[in-house]
Amino acid sequence: MSTFQIDKSFLEKVSSLIDQGKNKALQNLLNDLHYADIAEILSELESEESTYLVKLLDSTKTAEALAEIDEDLRETILNNLSAKEIADEIEELDSDDAADLIAELSEERKERVISQLTDSSYVEDIRELLSYGENTAGGLMAKELVKVEEDLSVLKCLNRMRAQAENVTRVHSIYVVDTKNRLKGRLSLKDLITANSKALVKDISIPNVDYVTVDTDGEEVAKIMSKYDLEAIPVVNDKKELLGRITIDDIVDLIKEEAEKDYQLAAGISSDVEADDNVFTLTKARLPWLILGLLGGLGSVFILKDFETVMNEPELRNLFFYTPLIAAMAGNVGVQSSAIIVQGLANDIVKGSLFNRLLKEVGLSLINGLILALLIIGFGVLIDQGILLSLTIAGAMMSVIVVAALVGTFVPIVLDRRGIDPAIATGPFITTSNDIFGIFLFFYIAKIILGF
Amino acid sequence: MSTFQIDKSFLEKVSSLIDQGKNKALQNLLNDLHYADIAEILSELESEESTYLVKLLDSTKTAEALAEIDEDLRETILNNLSAKEIADEIEELDSDDAADLIAELSEERKERVISQLTDSSYVEDIRELLSYGENTAGGLMAKELVKVEEDLSVLKCLNRMRAQAENVTRVHSIYVVDTKNRLKGRLSLKDLITANSKALVKDISIPNVDYVTVDTDGEEVAKIMSKYDLEAIPVVNDKKELLGRITIDDIVDLIKEEAEKDYQLAAGISSDVEADDNVFTLTKARLPWLILGLLGGLGSVFILKDFETVMNEPELRNLFFYTPLIAAMAGNVGVQSSAIIVQGLANDIVKGSLFNRLLKEVGLSLINGLILALLIIGFGVLIDQGILLSLTIAGAMMSVIVVAALVGTFVPIVLDRRGIDPAIATGPFITTSNDIFGIFLFFYIAKIILGF
Numbered sequence: 037m038s039t040f041q042i043d044k045s046f047l048e049k050v051s052s053l054i055d056q057g058k059n060k061a062l063q064n065l066l067n068d069l070h071y072a073d074i075a076e077i078l079s080e081l082e083s084e085e086s087t088y089l090v091k092l093l094d095s096t097k098t099a100e101a102l103a104e105i106d107e108d109l110r111e112t113i114l115n116n117l118s119a120k121e122i123a124d125e126i127e128e129l130d131s132d133d134a135a136d137l138i139a140e141l142s143e144e145r146k147e148r149v150i151s152q153l154t155d156s157s158y159v160e161d162i163r164e165l166l167s168y169g170e171n172t173a174g175g176l177m178a179k180e181l182v183k184v185e186e187d188l189s190v191l192k193c194l195n196r197m198r199a200q201a202e203n204v205t206r207v208h209s210i211y212v213v214d215t216k217n218r219l220k221g222r223l224s225l226k227d228l229i230t231a232n233s234k235a236l237v238k239d240i241s242i243p244n245v246d247y248v249t250v251d252t253d254g255e256e257v258a259k260i261m262s263k264y265d266l267e268a269i270p271v272v273n274d275k276k277e278l279l280g281r282i283t284i285d286d287i288v289d290l291i292k293e294e295a296e297k298d299y300q301l302a303a304g305i306s307s308d309v310e311a312d313d314n315v316f317t318l319t320k321a322r323l324p325w326l327i328l329g330l331l332g333g334l335g336s337v338f339i340l341k342d343f344e345t346v347m348n349e350p351e352l353r354n355l356f357f358y359t360p361l362i363a364a365m366a367g368n369v370g371v372q373s374s375a376i377i378v379q380g381l382a383n384d385i386v387k388g389s390l391f392n393r394l395l396k397e398v399g400l401s402l403i404n405g406l407i408l409a410l411l412i413i414g415f416g417v418l419i420d421q422g423i424l425l426s427l428t429i430a431g432a433m434m435s436v437i438v439v440a441a442l443v444g445t446f447v448p449i450v451l452d453r454r455g456i457d458p459a460i461a462t463g464p465f466i467t468t469s470n471d472i473f474g475i476f477l478f479f480y481i482a483k484i485i486l487g488f
Numbered sequence: 489m490s491t492f493q494i495d496k497s498f499l500e501k502v503s504s505l506i507d508q509g510k511n512k513a514l515q516n517l518l519n520d521l522h523y524a525d526i527a528e529i530l531s532e533l534e535s536e537e538s539t540y541l542v543k544l545l546d547s548t549k550t551a552e553a554l555a556e557i558d559e560d561l562r563e564t565i566l567n568n569l570s571a572k573e574i575a576d577e578i579e580e581l582d583s584d585d586a587a588d589l590i591a592e593l594s595e596e597r598k599e600r601v602i603s604q605l606t607d608s609s610y611v612e613d614i615r616e617l618l619s620y621g622e623n624t625a626g627g628l629m630a631k632e633l634v635k636v637e638e639d640l641s642v643l644k645c646l647n648r649m650r651a652q653a654e655n656v657t658r659v660h661s662i663y664v665v666d667t668k669n670r671l672k673g674r675l676s677l678k679d680l681i682t683a684n685s686k687a688l689v690k691d692i693s694i695p696n697v698d699y700v701t702v703d704t705d706g707e708e709v710a711k712i713m714s715k716y717d718l719e720a721i722p723v724v725n726d727k728k729e730l731l732g733r734i735t736i737d738d739i740v741d742l743i744k745e746e747a748e749k750d751y752q753l754a755a756g757i758s759s760d761v762e763a764d765d766n767v768f769t770l771t772k773a774r775l776p777w778l779i780l781g782l783l784g785g786l787g788s789v790f791i792l793k794d795f796e797t798v799m800n801e802p803e804l805r806n807l808f809f810y811t812p813l814i815a816a817m818a819g820n821v822g823v824q825s826s827a828i829i830v831q832g833l834a835n836d837i838v839k840g841s842l843f844n845r846l847l848k849e850v851g852l853s854l855i856n857g858l859i860l861a862l863l864i865i866g867f868g869v870l871i872d873q874g875i876l877l878s879l880t881i882a883g884a885m886m887s888v889i890v891v892a893a894l895v896g897t898f899v900p901i902v903l904d905r906r907g908i909d910p911a912i913a914t915g916p917f918i919t920t921s922n923d924i925f926g927i928f929l930f931f932y933i934a935k936i937i938l939g940f
Binding site for chain 2: 070072198225230262263264265267284285287288289291292295296298299300302303304305309310311312315318319322323325326327329330332333334336337340341344347353354356357358359360361362363364365367368369371372374375376377379380383393396399400403404407408411412415419462463464467468471475
């Protein structure tokens, strides 16, 4: 591919040019790069070097790079810029990125930066965007779009479009509005190019246009855009007035972030962290789940202590050797069941009633449990273990697997119905509760069968 | 939002119209819907009803819906269509979707369907696409695109474009080629609209254009397109001849599939399954991981058996009560470490040497381990456990946590360097090995300290 590859020697060259203060050479080297490459360079350098580059290079390049980089690094760099310098960067951005960047500043700095912005309608746009919730369509949208009034002629429309297109990075769609700015439809570029120049916009406009309202949840926007393969979607208020549009590149970022969040939750990591975050941030995201696991483990201590007398029986004490196996099975089955349900819920494909869903999991876990039980019995024969003991272990394990599958299915569905993100249920939460539950069930069933 | 909501009563209405054979009413009801809605309806109905609808409705609607639905359902429906009927559907599709659909047919059916296609250049396109690997740029691209030769005038270019645009669902970019079809650059629609009609294409074209070659890996394409916020990327061969283009909607699907695959691997589910798949498919995806866990658990049985004599000591036997806790800690810490590394690798942000990475994990796990150890000691005091025993348990657990973190970090990095998908390392693989390892280490350290 033609895309530029940033390697170690290139980064060293940049570093050494910065050290030597060779500004001209730096500008020559970096000015032709894509902002995404500049962003990568900023991320790889030391933060003082990155700050130096942001101050040196033209803000047409660095503004979008700043919007792309990691939040922590951006905070460090912005802390070393004056309000005026930040305002210069922000003026190069689309309103959505500008608002996101300003939202990260402290209250006092926010106002100082805004007061440095020269274009008052741009300031108004940013203030409007700041008023919406971060993860709503309003918080995601940009104010920049191309719109035309339905009563215009095609010729006038083309002129109007040319003027607006100057401020819009990419023309995805041309929206058609009435005199009160209410969304009426959209124009296809193709139809526009081929239409008679005297025709009216409303004659060639497509009335059917998907839209979302400012308070639509970001995940819902992502679902609609990816279902209907949309590259942009207009955002309206409850009067159907056109306020902005959301483009697919922002949605791609959102989908990736959501997927990473779910993945981390399943692995027992809360809040969005990265491998390069500092030890304190990582601890904050990881320790709570470990403490949850610890509490579960301490709970098991009590359960096992209750069966301590079993240790005095040379044959029965073997049960204790199986506790890690039982805990692992209960945990694994629970995580599997919950992961499938969580993904099904995310994709809206969990059809049918809760009862049918649970019934299916029971059937599935009985099949899995039966095969695993046979393996256990075979193992018992191999190590010359009493057949009654082996049968007890196998049977108890099967019950544990069925119950673990039910818990793994039930919990995310219930959480989802109560409006809680079910992704929290895959991972340590399910593992820990199934650990305790499984060990208790295992010993209790063994007690009934073996009568101790 | 204006998007159409498919609810239960609507589906019942469709079902009953199908039952009564009211074809006219069905066509009126469904013909104005978006293909994504048709796809949703097909997915929700019984498969005989879905087949009925596909045969009844116009293939301009059903073709894209067929391309959207789940592979299993598509197979069922296609099995009930004749080769001619399938060919009619395929002719409505872009070449990439057409090739994907044909690739799923049996060898013999494939040829019968292709022989029914009337447009020979379309057949040629499909055959070419079928020749590329499924997960390469060649396998992802569509042949439909808008291209113009660099020596054309803007006026001729506009005419050429109008003709080509007929076959292209969405004009993302206009590519510029030389007389030998080699990619030379791209045109911006804005520049084209505003340029003098006598100017040559090469005068207004942008020479800098990102592209990928046919054999570029799909994940790499996704990375490039999302890094550079591209909505389409041209695909060339090694002579730089323009062969096709990949659009962002296909990449959105790819990103979602990759994320789901990684998530399932972390939860111990191999191969891409959904909550609605049948019990056999789900078992095939889940059982192998459970057997892995079982083998790990049986391994622990041997380790614990080795320390059986400890059970004869009233104080020391307490160690056994802590095995679920140790296994849970080892598993959780390992999964956390590996998840962060796996995501870091996917995003190319794992900087620095392996040694530094391991050092950081050691520091991190020492901090976490210390806090957890203090909690264990506190718990020991509460339940009136011998202080030496509590200290031993806390110390051994700390070692287990450090080792688990090292294994969780080391394994994915090594897998990645050997070209194996590191996502396989998060989940049962790490949990199971850390379970065994942790329990062994725990008892071994306790043995050294307590001297049994």
